[in-house]
Amino acid sequence: MATASRRTARSASKNGASSNGKSKAKTTRTSTNVTPQKLADTLIAAAQKKFGVKLDTREERIGKKVGYATRERLGKNLLGLAKDDFSWDTWNKIFAKIFGEPTALKYSPEVVAQAMAIIYHDVPTEPEAAVQALIDYNDRSLEERNRREREEREKDDDLNDIEELLDDDDELDDESEDLDFVDEAEDEDLEDFEDDELDDFDEE
Numbered sequence: 692m693a694t695a696s697r698r699t700a701r702s703a704s705k706n707g708a709s710s711n712g713k714s715k716a717k718t719t720r721t722s723t724n725v726t727p728q729k730l731a732d733t734l735i736a737a738a739q740k741k742f743g744v745k746l747d748t749r750e751e752r753i754g755k756k757v758g759y760a761t762r763e764r765l766g767k768n769l770l771g772l773a774k775d776d777f778s779w780d781t782w783n784k785i786f787a788k789i790f791g792e793p794t795a796l797k798y799s800p801e802v803v804a805q806a807m808a809i810i811y812h813d814v815p816t817e818p819e820a821a822v823q824a825l826i827d828y829n830d831r832s833l834e835e836r837n838r839r840e841r842e843e844r845e846k847d848d849d850l851n852d853i854e855e856l857l858d859d860d861d862e863l864d865d866e867s868e869d870l871d872f873v874d875e876a877e878d879e880d881l882e883d884f885e886d887d888e889l890d891d892f893d894e895e
Contacts (some may be wrong), residue, residue, distance in 0.1 A: 753826065754794075758796050758800075759793040760825040760828040761803055765810075765823075766779060801821070804825050806823045
């Protein structure tokens with residue numbers, strides 16, 4: 692009998708039911724065919740198809756940050772040295788010939804960053820650290836530009852508020868002039884009335 696009970700329990704377990712008659716929940720397993728690269732590619736394709744947006748990959752984002760940071764930092768350095776002889780348009784063309792565009796560098800971010808490490812003492816010589824230093828530079832520069840833009844917008848808003856106040860003052864001045872005009876007209880009528888009354892009085 693004991694052997695039969697064990698067989699019944701094993702049979703129930705295989706069919707998804709426990710020995711006490713309750714069904715056991717089936718576990719769902721993640722497909723081993725899905726890789727991070729496939730998942731990322733699927734996300735990128737979906738964003739492009741549904742929203743018309745191109746999502747950059749990690750490598751593309753790093754490359755752009757390194758490219759823009761390199762062009763900006765070298766450009767500001769040359770601006771300080773060359774002063775009046777410096778032109779951003781000319782420098783951007785020179786940069787493109789040497790490095791490529793910031794959005795499409797000719798060389799890997801590591802190579803560009805190591806070249807910057809030869810010029811600047813605060814850029815580490817180790818490739819990954821050098822890349823990170825340029826990424827940090829780019830992030831600080833972007834934040835500074837955003838801050839300046841916010842301040843400019845706030846200044847514009849303040850000027851608009853001042854202009855509105857001035858317009859309100861002009862409207863009040865116009866109303867005052869209208870009131871003065873009415874008062875003057877009433878005074879003239881009063882003067883005419885008094886003159887007429889006096890003339891009648893003199894005739895009597």
